[in-house]
Amino acid sequence: MNNVFVYCEIEEGQVADVSLELLTKGRKLADDLKCELETIVIGHELKGVEKQVMPFGVDKVWVADDKRLYPYTTLPHTSILVKLFEEEKPQIALMGATSIGRDLGPRVSSALHSGLTADCTSLVIGDHEDKKNKKEYKDLLYQIRPAFGGNIVATIINPDCRPQMATVREGVMKKEIVSDAYKGKVKNIDVEKYVKPEDFVIKVIERHMEKSKVNIKNAGIIVAGGYGVGSKANFNLLTELAEVIGGEVGASRAAVDAGFASHERQIGQTGVTVRPKLYIACGISGQIQHTAGMEESAMVIAINTDKNAPINAFADYVITGDIAEVLPKMIKQYKENTK
Amino acid sequence: MKGLKIVVLAKQVPDTRNVGKDAMKADGTVNRAALPAIFNPEDLNALEQALRLKDKYEGTEVTLLTMGPGRAAEIIREGLYRGADNGILLSDRAFAGSDTLATSYALSCTLKKMGKIDIIIAGRQAIDGDTAQVGPQVAEKLGFPQITYAEDIVSAEKGNVVVKRRLERGVETVEGKMPMVVTVNASAPECRPRNAKFVMKYKHARAVSEMQNATEDYIALHSNRPYLNIGEWSVNDIDTNSEELGLTGSPTKVKSIENVVFQAKEAKVLEPTDADMGELMKELIANHTIG
Numbered sequence: 001m002n003n004v005f006v007y008c009e010i011e012e013g014q015v016a017d018v019s020l021e022l023l024t025k026g027r028k029l030a031d032d033l034k035c036e037l038e039t040i041v042i043g044h045e046l047k048g049v050e051k052q053v054m055p056f057g058v059d060k061v062w063v064a065d066d067k068r069l070y071p072y073t074t075l076p077h078t079s080i081l082v083k084l085f086e087e088e089k090p091q092i093a094l095m096g097a098t099s100i101g102r103d104l105g106p107r108v109s110s111a112l113h114s115g116l117t118a119d120c121t122s123l124v125i126g127d128h129e130d131k132k133n134k135k136e137y138k139d140l141l142y143q144i145r146p147a148f149g150g151n152i153v154a155t156i157i158n159p160d161c162r163p164q165m166a167t168v169r170e171g172v173m174k175k176e177i178v179s180d181a182y183k184g185k186v187k188n189i190d191v192e193k194y195v196k197p198e199d200f201v202i203k204v205i206e207r208h209m210e211k212s213k214v215n216i217k218n219a220g221i222i223v224a225g226g227y228g229v230g231s232k233a234n235f236n237l238l239t240e241l242a243e244v245i246g247g248e249v250g251a252s253r254a255a256v257d258a259g260f261a262s263h264e265r266q267i268g269q270t271g272v273t274v275r276p277k278l279y280i281a282c283g284i285s286g287q288i289q290h291t292a293g294m295e296e297s298a299m300v301i302a303i304n305t306d307k308n309a310p311i312n313a314f315a316d317y318v319i320t321g322d323i324a325e326v327l328p329k330m331i332k333q334y335k336e337n338t339k
Numbered sequence: 340m341k342g343l344k345i346v347v348l349a350k351q352v353p354d355t356r357n358v359g360k361d362a363m364k365a366d367g368t369v370n371r372a373a374l375p376a377i378f379n380p381e382d383l384n385a386l387e388q389a390l391r392l393k394d395k396y397e398g399t400e401v402t403l404l405t406m407g408p409g410r411a412a413e414i415i416r417e418g419l420y421r422g423a424d425n426g427i428l429l430s431d432r433a434f435a436g437s438d439t440l441a442t443s444y445a446l447s448c449t450l451k452k453m454g455k456i457d458i459i460i461a462g463r464q465a466i467d468g469d470t471a472q473v474g475p476q477v478a479e480k481l482g483f484p485q486i487t488y489a490e491d492i493v494s495a496e497k498g499n500v501v502v503k504r505r506l507e508r509g510v511e512t513v514e515g516k517m518p519m520v521v522t523v524n525a526s527a528p529e530c531r532p533r534n535a536k537f538v539m540k541y542k543h544a545r546a547v548s549e550m551q552n553a554t555e556d557y558i559a560l561h562s563n564r565p566y567l568n569i570g571e572w573s574v575n576d577i578d579t580n581s582e583e584l585g586l587t588g589s590p591t592k593v594k595s596i597e598n599v600v601f602q603a604k605e606a607k608v609l610e611p612t613d614a615d616m617g618e619l620m621k622e623l624i625a626n627h628t629i630g
Contacts, residue, residue, distance in 0.1 A: 011508075073513075074475070074485055099506040103487045106472035110443060110479035113583075115590030118470040128594060142594065148355060148467060153597045161590035201484050202515040205501075209509035221629060245629045264507075270469055278628045299628055301619075302606075312606060317619060321611030329616040334629070337620045 003038050003060075004030040005090040005163065007081065008053060009100050010043040010070070011209065015052045018096035018170035025123055025173045026094055027057035032125045033091070033139055036060060040084060040189075042077050044070035050186050057178035064189040068200055071207055072100050075199035078107045083194050085112060090163045092141050094123075097167035109165050115158035116165040117143035119269060121172055121292050128157055135159075141166065146269050146289050153288070171217045171272040216265055221247030221278045224267055224294070227254035228283025228304065229323060235260045237327040238282055244331050250274065252290045255283075268293035282323045286311025303327075342398025343495055343517075345389045346450060348461035348473070349382040349403050349418065351411040355466050378414045381462025383530035385523040388492045389460050390422045390531065396495065400424045402453070406434060406445060409548035415569050419541040420533040427453070427570040428546045434574070436586030439468070443476030444588060448577040450481060456518055458495060463488060463522045471522070478520035485520040486513055490527045546571040 006026045009016035023039060030037040036059035041049050043065065050061040064080050081104070085093065093108075095101035097119045109116035122144040128137040141164040143156040158164040216222060223242040229235050235255070242249045251261035253270055267274055268290040279297035284290060286302075286309055294300070295314055302315035303326050312318045319326055353374035386403070393399040403418040403426035405411050415426030429449050437445065450456060459478075464471035471487070478485035490505040493512070500519050504511045505526045543560060546569040550558065561567050574584065582588060609615040623629045 071511075074487075078479070099488050099504075102471045103475060103485070106439070106443075106470075106475035107479045107485070109472070109590075110440060110476035113440065113590065115438065115440065116470075116472060117591060118468075118472060143591075147596075148353075155594040155596075156591050157594045158590050159592060202486065202513055204511055204513050206512040207509065208511075209506075278623070315606045317609055318606045319609045319611055319615075319619075326611045326616070329611065329613055330620065333613065333617040333620040334624075337617065337624055 001089050002091050003036045003088070004033065005085070005088070005093045006037070006039045007093070007095040007101065007104070008039050008041040008049075009072075009096055009098060010041060010046070010049070013045065013049075015041070015049065016096060016098070016170070017175065018098060018101075018168070020053070020056055021170070021173040021175045022094045022096065022168060023053060023056035023058060024176045025168070026092075027178060029092060029123065029125060029141070030057075030059075035091070038062065038088070038090070040064065040081065042069050042080055043072075044068075050184070054182050054184050055177045055180050056175075057182055059184045061184060061186050062189055063186060064191050064194065066191040066195075068195075069191070071204050072104075073200070073202045073204065074103055074107055075202065076195045077104055078111065079196060079199050080189065080191070080194045081108045082111045084189070085163060093163040093165045095165075095167050097169040101167045105165060105167050112161075112163070114161040114163055114165055115156075116167070117145060117156045117158075118167050120145045120166045120168050121269065121273075123166060123168070128159060130159065140164070146292055169269075169272065171274065216248045216250050216267065216274055217272050219248035219274070220276050221245055221280075222250045222267070222274055222276045222294075222297075223247050223280045223282065224250035224252065224284060225255050225260060225282045225323075226252040226284030226290070227258055227260075228285065228306075229255060229260055230283065232260050234283075234324055237323060241280070241327050241331055244334055247276075247278070247280075250294075252284050252287075281311050281315070282327070284311050285309050286314065342396050342400060343392060343457040344455060345392060345399060345401045346453065346456050346459045347382070347386050347389045347401060347403050347418065347423065348446065348459060348477070349386065349405045349414055350379045350462075350465045351376050351405065351407050351414045352379045352465050352467040353377075376410065376413070378417050379462055379465045379467075381464060381523060381525050382414075383462070384525060384527040385460045385462045385521075386418055386421060386423065387528055387530040388489070388521070388523050389458075391528075392458070392492060392495055393422065402426060404429065404446065404449060404453075406430070406442060406449075409546060412544075412546035412549055412569050412571070415546070416541060416544050417533075419544055420537045421531055422534060422537060425566075425570065427572055428548075429572050429577075430546075430548060431574040433581070433584050436589065437584070438589035438591045439470055439472040440476055440590060441584055441586075441588035443473050443480055444583045445574075445577070445579065446473070447477050447480035448579045449572060450477070452572075452577050458492075458500065458517060459483070459520045460492075461520070461522050463524050474520055474522035481518075481520070483518050483520050484515050485522070486515060487522045489521045489523045492521060541567070543567050544569050
């Protein structure tokens with residue numbers, strides 16, 4: 001009762017990274033609130049799945065194992081979560097802002113009439129005073145996210161409804177094992193009691209999942225381009241530099257929207273969050289929805305024609321110039337200095 | 340064959356993709372007046388899917404439903420110009436301050452009043468909030484199944500809908516039964532342009548709240564041509580529990596809003612010359628950042 005819950009996503013028997021990141025955050029929140037961390041895994045052939053999650057400090061693992069529960073479809077997963085939450089009354093429920101979490105979260109929040117905040121970049125515990133109704137709230141979940149196209153940062157709370165629900169994108173939170181010896185309990189859910197036959201009205205008739213080939217999340221060096229790169233051809237210069245210095249290519253949302261780069265390379269609030277040792281921002285103006293995803297980079301080089309671009313505030317080196325001129329020089333100088 | 344009854348959920352949004360320097364006021368609040376109001380991009384993808392079903396299944400009727408102030412009737416006109424049959428503007432002060440859940444509640448109450456519906460199609464998410472919540476929340480409130488992240492509604496026949504979904508890491512084809520809610524991704528085909536014939540027909544289409552200062556001639560035009568009257572519903576036209584509406588019905592509250600402040604740090608400014616680039620590369624190699 002009154003614990004922190006994390007919904008664990010499963011793909012081919014593996015718990016998703018985003019879920020492990022949320023368990024790490026969930027552990028921290030549970031410590032702050034002096035309550036337990038629980039997680040629920042829904043799928044098929046889940047024997048031993050608790051071994052993947054318990055090291056992250058999980059006190060109780062709920063397992064719903066049934067061949068009809070994998071691959072994911074909305075309704076049976078919703079039914080299980082709704083009933084379990086009604087029974088267990090968690091104060092906080094977290095899930096990944098993935099194509100599963102963003103399908104499931106709103107459905108569950110609608111059924112329970114609990115508030116849900118999407119794509120949070122930070123989650124902390126804090127108090128709230130409702131001056132108008134003269135009410136004090138202790139230990140609420142502050143759900144912090146950029147809003148309005150990233151021009152503002154909003155702190156959202158759910159004072160009266162439980163659970164307080166939030167989704168977080170992959171790579172935003174850090175993943176950290178508490179102890180390999182951490183011991184929690186396993187509870188098996190009697191699936192028949194939680195789902196209805198009509199929950200299986202949607203059938204998956206074909207499915208092709210691929211492992212993400214692009215791995216910008218763990219790249220040590222990222223060369224990222226924005227709308228200011230100007231063209232797909234110019235974007236090739238970024239690829240060339242990245243190849244030469246051993247990095248990956250990233251992009252801002254504007255660059256992805258303009259078709260310069262694929263969505264899996266998108267960095268920022270609606271993409272991934274990265275923490276490389278070197279971030280080279282090319283033609284990126286530096287709106288907060290982008291910088292939210294790269295501000296923890298150890299070193300930033302900003303290349304921009306606008307010497308007042310907001311990205312420069314994050315930069316260790318500012319180069320004012322056209323990337324078509326700057327990047328070839330960087331490539332040339334790198335080669336000359338590493339001969 | 341009897342056609343489908345389709346409702347497209349659409350939202351008028353500030354164009355947050357084109358935020359200029361004057362978009363923020365001196366006090367740090369958003370200057371909405373400086374942002375053009377547009378048809379939410381993924382809702383246009385949703386409309387296109389609806390229009391394709393209309394092209395394919397004779398007798399299909401496409402209705403746009405939007406919730407917003409009187410000026411949101413503009414996007415209903417945009418829909419009519421592209422081939423939608425009619426639209427409803429849901430507009431009332433009672434809805435002010437709604438979060439996604441209260442919005443979904445108001446929309447679902449409206450949809451219940453609209454009679455039998457086969458498919459509700461919406462954009463996956465709106466660019467002013469990026470939450471992707473309203474589609475699934477409406478589906479839950481109506482007790483309909485949902486298919487999110489749709490890229491193509493392949494068919495809608497004999498009570499079955501087949502949809503191709505585009506997920507982060509792959510594609511999926513799923514089948515489900517109508518009535519159904521489908522939310523559509525930006526990766527779906529773009530919406531067709533305005534059709535000149537429909538623009539001529541509907542350019543004077545107006546909702547009631549846009550007719551406040553209309554001349555007698557203009558009112559007469561609208562009574563002679565009923566298709567020019569965009570349906571406008573208030574809270575009195577639907578059955579609701581007032582506790583679930585607007586700010587009161589919204590479990591999430593905004594505690595605080597901060598303008599984004601950039602913290603300046605000391606940066607080394609370099610010229611785009613071979614000499615400066617050479618120095619930079621030497622530094623990066625020396626401190627093991629690269630190489």
